[in-house]
Amino acid sequence: MAINASMYRKKPLLALALLAVATSAHAQWRETGGWQCGPFVRVTTSIDGRDGIDFFVTGAWFNNHYTLRQGQLYYNGTLCTPFGYPFGPPPRVTKRQECQVDDGAPRKPGIPTCE
Numbered sequence: 001m002a003i004n005a006s007m008y009r010k011k012p013l014l015a016l017a018l019l020a021v022a023t024s025a026h027a028q029w030r031e032t033g034g035w036q037c038g039p040f041v042r043v044t045t046s047i048d049g050r051d052g053i054d055f056f057v058t059g060a061w062f063n064n065h066y067t068l069r070q071g072q073l074y075y076n077g078t079l080c081t082p083f084g085y086p087f088g089p090p091p092r093v094t095k096r097q098e099c100q101v102d103d104g105a106p107r108k109p110g111i112p113t114c115e
Contacts, residue, residue, distance in 0.1 A: 028048050028049065029046040029047070029048050029054055030046055030047055030048075030049070031044060031045070031046045031084075032045055032046060032047050032084055032085045032086070032087075032088050032089060033045055033082065033083050033084020033085040033086045033087075034055075034056075034082070034083060034084065034086050035073045035075075035080035035081060035082050035083070035086060036080060036081045036083060037060075037073070037075035037078065037080035037081075038075065038078065038080075040059035040060075041057065041058070041059040041060045041064075041075055041080075042057070042058050042059055043055055043056070043057050043066075043073060043075075043080065043086075044056045044058070045086045045087065045088075047088040053087065053088065060075075064076055065077070071086075071087070073086070098111055099111060099112050099113060099114035100112075100113060100114065101113075101114050102114070
């Protein structure tokens with residue numbers, strides 16, 4: 001088989017295409033919080049909006065032990081300090097719109113009629 005120079009030029013284009021796909025998939029993750037474990041170890045959490053949580057650990061070497069108990073993270077037996085919302089932001093609570101039934105009773109001012 002003869003080696004064609006155009007074969008080598010296509011590889012950077014493939015790498016660029018894969019990088020674009022990986023970047024667009026990564027852009028869906030949103031950092032929400034995490035834990036600070038001692039002066040060096042930090043566990044950052046991100047959510048993807050579809051029930052996924054990503055844990056990114058920085059500053060830790062190998063052979064570590066992480067325990068999650070009742071929403072608290074322990075790193076090698078030491079309680080970590082949470083920051084932000086480690087498991088994602090709390091759900092939004094919307095105020096229910098109050099309305100009154102048009103039953104002939106006197107109306108309260110400022111409250112719309114139920115439809």
